[in-house]
Amino acid sequence: MPSVSDKGLRMPASPIRKLMPFADAARDKGTRVYSLNIGQPDIPTPDAFWKALRNMDIGVLSYSHSQGMSMYQDRWVDYYSRFGARIARENIIITTGASEALSIAVMSCLNPGDEIIIPEPLYANYIGFATAADVRISPVRTTINDGFALPPMEAFEQAIRPETKAILICNPNNPTGYLYTDEELQILQRLAKQHDLFLFVDEVYREFVYDGRTHRSILTMDGLDQHVVVFDSISKRFSACGARIGALVSRNMEVMEAALRFAQARLSPPSLGQLAGAPLFDLPDSYYTHILEEYDRRRKYLVGRLQDMPGVRCPMPGGAFYAMVELPVDDTDRFCQWMLEHFQHEGATVMIAPGSGFYSTPGSGRQQARVAYVLHLEDLARAMDVLEAGLAAYPGRLETVEGEFVA
Amino acid sequence: MPSVSDKGLRMPASPIRKLMPFADAARDKGTRVYSLNIGQPDIPTPDAFWKALRNMDIGVLSYSHSQGMSMYQDRWVDYYSRFGARIARENIIITTGASEALSIAVMSCLNPGDEIIIPEPLYANYIGFATAADVRISPVRTTINDGFALPPMEAFEQAIRPETKAILICNPNNPTGYLYTDEELQILQRLAKQHDLFLFVDEVYREFVYDGRTHRSILTMDGLDQHVVVFDSISKRFSACGARIGALVSRNMEVMEAALRFAQARLSPPSLGQLAGAPLFDLPDSYYTHILEEYDRRRKYLVGRLQDMPGVRCPMPGGAFYAMVELPVDDTDRFCQWMLEHFQHEGATVMIAPGSGFYSTPGSGRQQARVAYVLHLEDLARAMDVLEAGLAAYPGRLETVEGEFVA
Numbered sequence: 001m002p003s004v005s006d007k008g009l010r011m012p013a014s015p016i017r018k019l020m021p022f023a024d025a026a027r028d029k030g031t032r033v034y035s036l037n038i039g040q041p042d043i044p045t046p047d048a049f050w051k052a053l054r055n056m057d058i059g060v061l062s063y064s065h066s067q068g069m070s071m072y073q074d075r076w077v078d079y080y081s082r083f084g085a086r087i088a089r090e091n092i093i094i095t096t097g098a099s100e101a102l103s104i105a106v107m108s109c110l111n112p113g114d115e116i117i118i119p120e121p122l123y124a125n126y127i128g129f130a131t132a133a134d135v136r137i138s139p140v141r142t143t144i145n146d147g148f149a150l151p152p153m154e155a156f157e158q159a160i161r162p163e164t165k166a167i168l169i170c171n172p173n174n175p176t177g178y179l180y181t182d183e184e185l186q187i188l189q190r191l192a193k194q195h196d197l198f199l200f201v202d203e204v205y206r207e208f209v210y211d212g213r214t215h216r217s218i219l220t221m222d223g224l225d226q227h228v229v230v231f232d233s234i235s236k237r238f239s240a241c242g243a244r245i246g247a248l249v250s251r252n253m254e255v256m257e258a259a260l261r262f263a264q265a266r267l268s269p270p271s272l273g274q275l276a277g278a279p280l281f282d283l284p285d286s287y288y289t290h291i292l293e294e295y296d297r298r299r300k301y302l303v304g305r306l307q308d309m310p311g312v313r314c315p316m317p318g319g320a321f322y323a324m325v326e327l328p329v330d331d332t333d334r335f336c337q338w339m340l341e342h343f344q345h346e347g348a349t350v351m352i353a354p355g356s357g358f359y360s361t362p363g364s365g366r367q368q369a370r371v372a373y374v375l376h377l378e379d380l381a382r383a384m385d386v387l388e389a390g391l392a393a394y395p396g397r398l399e400t401v402e403g404e405f406v407a
Numbered sequence: 408m409p410s411v412s413d414k415g416l417r418m419p420a421s422p423i424r425k426l427m428p429f430a431d432a433a434r435d436k437g438t439r440v441y442s443l444n445i446g447q448p449d450i451p452t453p454d455a456f457w458k459a460l461r462n463m464d465i466g467v468l469s470y471s472h473s474q475g476m477s478m479y480q481d482r483w484v485d486y487y488s489r490f491g492a493r494i495a496r497e498n499i500i501i502t503t504g505a506s507e508a509l510s511i512a513v514m515s516c517l518n519p520g521d522e523i524i525i526p527e528p529l530y531a532n533y534i535g536f537a538t539a540a541d542v543r544i545s546p547v548r549t550t551i552n553d554g555f556a557l558p559p560m561e562a563f564e565q566a567i568r569p570e571t572k573a574i575l576i577c578n579p580n581n582p583t584g585y586l587y588t589d590e591e592l593q594i595l596q597r598l599a600k601q602h603d604l605f606l607f608v609d610e611v612y613r614e615f616v617y618d619g620r621t622h623r624s625i626l627t628m629d630g631l632d633q634h635v636v637v638f639d640s641i642s643k644r645f646s647a648c649g650a651r652i653g654a655l656v657s658r659n660m661e662v663m664e665a666a667l668r669f670a671q672a673r674l675s676p677p678s679l680g681q682l683a684g685a686p687l688f689d690l691p692d693s694y695y696t697h698i699l700e701e702y703d704r705r706r707k708y709l710v711g712r713l714q715d716m717p718g719v720r721c722p723m724p725g726g727a728f729y730a731m732v733e734l735p736v737d738d739t740d741r742f743c744q745w746m747l748e749h750f751q752h753e754g755a756t757v758m759i760a761p762g763s764g765f766y767s768t769p770g771s772g773r774q775q776a777r778v779a780y781v782l783h784l785e786d787l788a789r790a791m792d793v794l795e796a797g798l799a800a801y802p803g804r805l806e807t808v809e810g811e812f813v814a
Contacts (some may be wrong), residue, residue: 001633001661002605003573008515008665015790017671038470045468053679054461060450061649063445066424095652099673105805108415112519128672132514134541164410198409226408228560242468242678244503244651257416262426263437265535266506270677272460311411 011131015124015357016370022340023351032348033340034383036104036371039174041293046283052276063268066092067260068247071275075281076232076247083206085219088392093248093259094269098204098233099125101248106133108258109127109198114165116200117156121148121324121358122366123174123202132359137360138164144326144368147315148176149301150184156191158241165209166198167191172205172215175358175370176324177299177317181217192227194269194270198255204233205320207288209297213318227249234273238280239291243273295321298373298380305384307369308390311398323371324355330396332356332369338394343387367398417571418538422531422764423777429747439755441790443778446581446728450646450698453690459683461482462479463584475654475669476502479681482688483654490613492626500655500666501676505611506532508655509628512636513540515665516605521572523607524563528555528765528772530581530609530730537767545571551733551775554722557591563598565610569597572692573605574598578610581620582765582777583731584706584724586616589623596605599634605662606631610642611653612727614695617703622727630799630814641680645687646698650680659706702728705780705787712791713778718805721778730778731762737803745801752796755789774805 016038023033053291067073073089079086095101102125110116112134113320118140122289130137141149145399154168167188171177192199217227233246245267248259299316303323306314311328329335332354339349355368371382389399429536430440466790474480480496488493502508509532517523519541525533536686537544549555563574574595580585599606608625616622625635627705640653655666706723710730713721716736736742737763762775779786800805 002516002603004515004520004661004665005518007518008662008668011668011672013516013668014473014671020472040469042467044466049468052465053463054459059451060447060449061456061647062447063648065427066421096507097674098678100503103673103698105420108411109409111412111414112541114412125672125674130670132669132672134519174567196409232455241470242675244675244677254411255415258411259419259420261415261420261535262539264421265418265532265534265539266510268502268649268651269653270503270680271678272683273677276679325430 007131010358012124012127012340014329016353019336019351022337024226026340028351030347031344033055034348034350034375034379034386035354036373036375037351038050039236039374040241041236041239041321041374042376043294045239046280046287048279048283049238049240051274053272056275061271064271064274066263066268068092068269069274072278075278079281080219081364083217083220085217085344087219087249088102090256091249091251092252093256093263093336095246095248095263096269097235097244098202098231098246101200101231102126102248103129103132104248104259105200105231105264107129107262108255109229110135110165113163114238115161115163116166116168117159117164118168119150120360121175121355121368123170126168127360136163139360142176142323144313148179148324149176150187153187153191156165160195164195164197164201166167166331168200170202172319173210174205174320175322176322177212177322180216181316183214185218185221189221189224193223197227199227199231200231202231204231206235207237208292208295208321209319211318215319219249219388221249229255234277234280236346238276238277240273242279242281245271245273245277295373298377302373302376302380302384304370309388312391316319321373323373325369325371326367327369327391327392328398329367329394330398333366336369336395339390343390343393345386348386350383350390364392414538414541417727419531419534419764421535421761426680426758429744432749433756436750437754441755441757441782441786441793443780443790444758444760445517445780446643446647446779446781447648448728448781450701451509452646453687453694455690456645456647456683459686460679461636463682468678469703469809470675471681473675474667474677476681478556479685482685484502484811486688487626490624490627492624494656497660497663498656498658498751500663500670501671501681502653502655503676504642504651505609505638505653506636508653509533509609510536510539511561511655511666512607513537515662516636517542517572520570522567522568523573523575524566524571526557527573527767528582528762529767530577532540533762534562534767535577544568546767549583551720551722552732555580555585555731556570556589557594560594560598567811571602571604572609575609577609579615579726581612581727583727584727584729586620586622586725592623592625592628596628596631597730600630601664604634604638606634607636608636609638611638611643615728616726617700617706618725622693622726626656634659641687645684647680647684650681650684651677700758702780705784706808707746708776708784709780709787709791716795728780728781730733732774732776732778734772734800735805736774736798737805738773740773741803742801746797750797750800755793757790757793757797783801
């Protein structure tokens, strides 16, 4: 029997998705499962999308250009101009979600054995794409004590080696919800220029920022045209995860030319998502403010509840719809699975994403978990009741002493 | 300025798509362009698809499972059973087109530096996926003189080295249209078993077979459960290329487990294509026979016209909707571009795909081109008139002597 590849064996299972079979089994037993593990918003996909879908009259559902439909690229061009990013059609390739944009960028810019620096904890799937491309992740640690702020410039400089080709951040951050400040982005700007590095920025949560702060797109920062590659997506912005529509954006034309050849190899991004997704860019500002208010209520409620639980720590996130939480348990992988397999509270349990999968450093994140506030307040309240009860009942619970855990 | 990767530079442009800018320019000048370069059927996507799309009432367009929606996997399971392939849900991962299935299979089964044997000419994008995965293609030559039949077993055995991990065929073949016989498949069966190789079979054109012959799926052959990985797609079968829905199928559970981890990293395949694509599997047999009759008429007409042109050779293909044709020109890359840039006949020109991109052996295929018969007969007739006139007028035309070209 032929054997699978080393890469196939090394490829990590998604920490966000690996517990799903346990959740299915819990549901089969009649337990209600509150899913806070995955960034799947419950906000309805806008009517404009469904209307465009219903009115579609094209006869043949054909491939689009590999870089996406020209009319659809132009919608993105216009969208970027609204926050001051001058982007031309040639700077955009429409992709199958931000996932594909990331995958194409890594292959276009990094050779096998090259390194990419990523603040850790990091979005789990970055590990997958690095593994697929035989690229090494060099993590720079952020801590819950600092609310997962960017580490000082020196931490990056210590991590930079001859093999380092890129820095990758997600802003606002998945999984921590951290919103980077202008000063932090300037540090990255200096690093990219001084060390001639690519600066990959995942901005799929661009609109999800709270407390009256604004998001600064890396596309609006000076002198980075040859360095910056942005990953984008309509999944979260328009609650259209299943459309699988994203974008790769860069002003570096060598990158765009290489990326287009990778895009040609997979033929084209989904046509339906482009056609139905076009009118979403016409939604009024009120669409965004309404959604933001809803997420803001959830954020404050969720984080408040978590901070009130004994032994639990959770910094208030400034963006996205995630919180990285520290739990008083021996191991969140065990705890999260136990919640699905062995626990229920008034007929319900909770699925959250164990922290270990968000660290590329082995053994890290064992007391952490990512919680997505993608349910409405009533369900969120029930889910927090269940989590609190679960933490109290869990056999592997740890006691805390002044913020340090003891078994 | 940071430089792109070696892989990004090595990645080939699609021979099928690289001429599109020249076609756009020709159209801008008012020239009608008959597109025979790309496997984009002109057959309408079935009403059942559009109806399902119009009637969709789901509120949130969410991610599906990474392996696809269970209900949709089950439709494929049923579909495979119709031609005798016993496939369970766990043997199927729904992918973003067959392209993604291929990409995931290559990464799951082959390490960088491993080799894959592919009869040549080969589907151009196989070169792209091999490049992306740092896998070497070891081509086994097929010839126009034999109608692109499978080379003898010895040719494969000579090509097998310690690094060889897989054989890949496309059946019926893209770009040659060749339909493999049972005897040829048995040769591959013996090779896979004796040399412990994966057998990758791209069967996206399974239904497109002519002259009363039937397609034998590799999934129905004995003793290959651990060897076979099949790539499939609804793109051609249901004229739904833009849906970007395909499948990876294997009974080798180690492969399926690795493949699922790659699938998790990209989250999920498009939801709309799965939802609207489900009823397509209920189409009556008459759907397939009607389409087959249409393509058969085109096939006979196209190949007849090509064979009648002086110096042109074109074997009659047994399946798919392509013909690989030999043209009396110095270089089909130059000729195809010239047709778009400098030639028109009664206001029209033709775009076909230069042969060089379908060979991994440098310098090969320079007198060949792939022609897709994806236009209705009337347009096909006009396109052949244009091609014939273009061949007569082309400055780089070669004269032929007994089947050999002389400049």
